[in-house]
Amino acid sequence: VSAPVIAIHAGAGAVGGTATREEARSRAALLEALGAGRAALESGEDAVAAVAAAVEVMEDFELFNAGRGAVLCADGTVELSAAVMRSGDRAAGAVASVQRARHPVRAAEAVMHSPQVLMVGPAADRAADLAGLEVVTPEYFITDHQRRRLAAPVTGAEHATVGAVCRDAEGLLAAATSTGGIRAQPPGRVGDCPLIGAGTWADDRVAVSCTGDGEAFIRSGVARYIAALVEAGVGLGQACERALGLVEAAGGEGGLIAVGADGQRAMPFISEVMPRGVWRAGGEAEVWVR
Amino acid sequence: VSAPVIAIHAGAGAVGGTATREEARSRAALLEALGAGRAALESGEDAVAAVAAAVEVMEDFELFNAGRGAVLCADGTVELSAAVMRSGDRAAGAVASVQRARHPVRAAEAVMHSPQVLMVGPAADRAADLAGLEVVTPEYFITDHQRRRLAAPVTGAEHATVGAVCRDAEGLLAAATSTGGIRAQPPGRVGDCPLIGAGTWADDRVAVSCTGDGEAFIRSGVARYIAALVEAGVGLGQACERALGLVEAAGGEGGLIAVGADGQRAMPFISEVMPRGVWRAGGEAEVWVR
Numbered sequence: 001v002s003a004p005v006i007a008i009h010a011g012a013g014a015v016g017g018t019a020t021r022e023e024a025r026s027r028a029a030l031l032e033a034l035g036a037g038r039a040a041l042e043s044g045e046d047a048v049a050a051v052a053a054a055v056e057v058m059e060d061f062e063l064f065n066a067g068r069g070a071v072l073c074a075d076g077t078v079e080l081s082a083a084v085m086r087s088g089d090r091a092a093g094a095v096a097s098v099q100r101a102r103h104p105v106r107a108a109e110a111v112m113h114s115p116q117v118l119m120v121g122p123a124a125d126r127a128a129d130l131a132g133l134e135v136v137t138p139e140y141f142i143t144d145h146q147r148r149r150l151a152a153p154v155t156g157a158e159h160a161t162v163g164a165v166c167r168d169a170e171g172l173l174a175a176a177t178s179t180g181g182i183r184a185q186p187p188g189r190v191g192d193c194p195l196i197g198a199g200t201w202a203d204d205r206v207a208v209s210c211t212g213d214g215e216a217f218i219r220s221g222v223a224r225y226i227a228a229l230v231e232a233g234v235g236l237g238q239a240c241e242r243a244l245g246l247v248e249a250a251g252g253e254g255g256l257i258a259v260g261a262d263g264q265r266a267m268p269f270i271s272e273v274m275p276r277g278v279w280r281a282g283g284e285a286e287v288w289v290r
Numbered sequence: 291v292s293a294p295v296i297a298i299h300a301g302a303g304a305v306g307g308t309a310t311r312e313e314a315r316s317r318a319a320l321l322e323a324l325g326a327g328r329a330a331l332e333s334g335e336d337a338v339a340a341v342a343a344a345v346e347v348m349e350d351f352e353l354f355n356a357g358r359g360a361v362l363c364a365d366g367t368v369e370l371s372a373a374v375m376r377s378g379d380r381a382a383g384a385v386a387s388v389q390r391a392r393h394p395v396r397a398a399e400a401v402m403h404s405p406q407v408l409m410v411g412p413a414a415d416r417a418a419d420l421a422g423l424e425v426v427t428p429e430y431f432i433t434d435h436q437r438r439r440l441a442a443p444v445t446g447a448e449h450a451t452v453g454a455v456c457r458d459a460e461g462l463l464a465a466a467t468s469t470g471g472i473r474a475q476p477p478g479r480v481g482d483c484p485l486i487g488a489g490t491w492a493d494d495r496v497a498v499s500c501t502g503d504g505e506a507f508i509r510s511g512v513a514r515y516i517a518a519l520v521e522a523g524v525g526l527g528q529a530c531e532r533a534l535g536l537v538e539a540a541g542g543e544g545g546l547i548a549v550g551a552d553g554q555r556a557m558p559f560i561s562e563v564m565p566r567g568v569w570r571a572g573g574e575a576e577v578w579v580r
Contacts, residue, residue, distance in 0.1 A: 191408075
């Protein structure tokens with residue numbers, strides 16, 4: 001069994017987006033997220049705990065489009081989505097269109113431990129509350145910064161999301177993804193992030209977390225396709241490339257991170273930039289904002 | 291190009307369920323649904339129109355768990371889901387947790403013609419209303435029959451859904467699925483039906499519509515997996531078998547219908563029964579309730 005590895009992304013976007021304008025802060029946030037995942041692994045927690053810890057940090061960082069930093073819908077409300085999945089029993093949990101969970105990835109994790117896989121809307125928020133998770137008032141997400149951002153013109157691709165994939169020391173694979181969706185999206189719109197097999201997937205061969213034009217990723221079944229290709233013997237890098245080719249054919253752009261059962265990782269993107277990072281046990285954390 | 295073909299299902303369940311208890315009526319409804327799909331094809335409409343027409347008929351039949359016949363959630367409300375997808379451009383549309391659209395498959399079709407792929411909750415109902423679709427009051431779905439059914443004990447597997455797949459004369463493939471979910475499910479729970487790649491998928495090789503334990507189907511990425519296997523050269527029947535093997539490994543049961551680019555069809559199930567039917571141009575419609 002090779003060394004544990006964790007990779008993260010903070011969305012695929014354009015040069016000039018938040019992450020590149022605030023490069024130093026974004027790099028620090030990526031390093032902090034990797035550090036949280038690493039700390040979980042080093043304290044003996046599993047891959048699910050590691051991806052959730054890394055995503056939770058990114059959900060708290062106001063410049064990434066997830067949790068605290070989530071963009072607003074067209075009507076000024078916020079709608080968050082997240083998913084988590086692990087190899088082995090292929091347990092999965094996801095939430096969509098939630099408005100109260102401070103850390104949607106934790107709400108997704110709670111759903112994973114329930115008989116359901118996907119919970120949406122106010123009922124999902126109530127379930128998170130009942131599970132003892134931290135819930136916040138709408139003002140936590142609907143900030144002056146986000147109101148100004150909603151009012152500003154759209155300049156280039158904006159489809160940030162955050163995600164993490166991990167292979168732990170026991171060989172368990174896990175993936176988690178979290179997003180605030182698209183700025184000024186219609187309320188009720190759900191992208192690929194919380195859809196198991198579209199934006200998030202983990203089985204015994206590969207764990208995948210995607211970011212990009214959600215509709216194109218759904219219509220390409222990106223994450224599940226990569227897993228099927230790897231199962232068929234296609235190399236991880238080539239599998240990711242073929243999946244992103246489908247996204248491009250569907251008129252979309254974006255990227256993804258993936259880690260294989262052998263600890264190999266891939267972080268391809270067909271957008272201008274994809275802030276990302278990777279840490280492998282025994283090595284140093286590496287992050288890239290472009 | 292081979293003759294047009296359309297296949298339908300009305301859910302996977304147990305002997306003793308509604309469909310087997312009311313066998314004659316169920317057979318008549320399946321024949322009517324196939325007839326609606328056939329009429330669409332014979333009047334020159336495409337595979338999307340055919341699957342939507344067939345599903346619409348089944349949504350109106352009170353004994354199938356979709357539309358009018360949808361089971362109720364634990365709190366006595368109704369939450370409907372549906373999806374549609376076509377080959378070629380892989381356009382897709384879906385709705386989940388809707389409560390007002392009389393024909394959820396038509397709401398999904400309207401979403402397919404919008405920039406979104408998945409819309410959930412009240413916003414999806416409003417969009418259906420704005421699209422000029424028929425909306426109804428909750429009383430249309432929340433009937434005395436369904437209230438009594440909600441109060442009755444669960445006896446055996448109950449995960450009916452309706453769906454259709456079609457290959458038209460031009461070679462276009464389409465799939466559609468519609469459901470009321472699981473009886474007494476928690477409000478906010480979404481199954482595989484409206485998730486593109488889980489319960490519904492269509493590309494240039496195959497169209498798939500699933501029914502069964504939604505969570506196990508999501509965790510297996512059933513429909514997208516079948517398409518990837520067919521792309522890799524696996525025969526349609528064997529691809530379906532392998533996908534249902536994953537469902538079984540995830541502790542679930544159910545079935546699916548699929549049609550390939552060559553017009554070949556498969557209708558396997560690992561539940562006790564799966565009411566289903568098929569019509570191929572030049573032949574007679576065939577239906578099975580068990």
